[in-house]
Amino acid sequence: MREVAIVGAGMTRFGELWGQSLRDMFAEAAVGALNDAGADHVDSIYVGCMSGGQFVGQEHLGPLMADHLGMTGVPATHVESACASGGVALRLAYMEVASGMSDLVLATGIEKMNDGADVTNVLATAADQELEVYYGVTFPGLYAMIARAHMAKYGTTEEDMAWVSVKNHRHGAMNDKAQFPGEVTLEQVMASSMVAAPLRLLHCSPVTDGAAAVLLCPLEQAKEYTDRPVKIIGSGLATGSMALADRADPADLDAVQRSARSAYKMAGVGPRDIQVAEVHDCFSIAEICCIEALGFVEPGTGKDAAREGFTALGGCVPVNTSGGLKSKGHPVGATGIAQAIEVFTQLQGKAGARQVENARVGLTQNMGGSGASSVVHIFQGV
């Protein structure tokens, strides 16, 4: 396999983008990535999107997006793995370049969630329709059950979870692309309205429109496009049981652990080597479970990390310096690519006020459903 680098990135602001349709957002992000690299063509396009079909009634996204980039004729593939669609699109783009099949590949993620669709019902299609949704459970409900299992097993508290939101909003306040860049206090999180006990509104990521794109090429060609390419040194994708009832322990995210293990093995690094990470905090409890599964902390101790500053900027492993899904926003299909853009920017040393000093190795973790799919990438500055 060839070594592969990211050489350009582009994204829209995240938020309620009423004035932009799905295709407009795609074009803005894709052109941003091409311009960033000074590239005038691509060999292939991947479009990560959870559900254009249900959110805006549009499928067949590959050719549509190629068309709106003025690149009709170029191979374009729609990738779906629920909220991990973007991360999986990145993995497929990586594989296409690494294999030698293509030289210049655009990995993108898009989602338009604020367009009148019943978001609760659409997101629930990433859970088990027959065994979970049929009975009235929602996505926050599934993560609430993960939270309660984690609380019973490890003594995690509502306040521990609230600290994750406080930390991520503090980071997001420095990100001009974030949907909710304001800081929140512990008291505000703890007093916000209940969505699915024990998860409150400010434990939940928002409903977001947005698009993100990165351009990949073989490392040996990277200097044609940028002075500061970032190598992808590991990629891991894994699955877990779809229904929460079928997991050995609902407090543990097995797929995250498996995907991390294969990415670490491929990269030849371990959790202690990671200096900056973007982790899938769709709900505050998810960040706690994920940093345990990624090996940043011991199982059961994730609850302390945000409060003690271990995962804050300036801490041992800054997690979600972009603001994470919580503050930056979570346009589901775009999230995995937006995570890669944050780590790309950090490893290029261009993250401004939220720069992690001397960051050389970074990680992204993006998951689908209640954790039934997870994809991890590891990056290294060149």
Added chain:
Amino acid sequence: MPSPRYTREIPSRYRLEAGRCKGCGKVVYPARRICPACRAADFETVNLSRKGTVVTSTVIHVPPDEFLMEAPYAMAVVETPEGARLMTQVVDCDPSTVLPGMEVSLEFRLIRKEGKSGILCYGHKGVPVA
């Protein structure tokens, strides 16, 4: 979302009939073709006890549209004595009292009404054991 109509057409689902893998003994509900633990494809039918213990739970305050009139309501993963686990609502009680360790009986109930024509969808709900 339309409910899977075959939920009504597969009797084992509303009879609470699970499959026990003849290879490794794992009990799965509803029955499957292939054992998720050992990949064997030979199962025997097990009638689940109509009771179980709450493994984890939540109270849904922001529900899907079809459950709007019921919120807030408790949902739980319930494990039966045979080792099968299923997602159910837990009703006929204060939802905040539904916590891990609670013993419930599983009763056949109306789950919801589907679509504009209001097709009745049945299944099981947990009720706390007095």
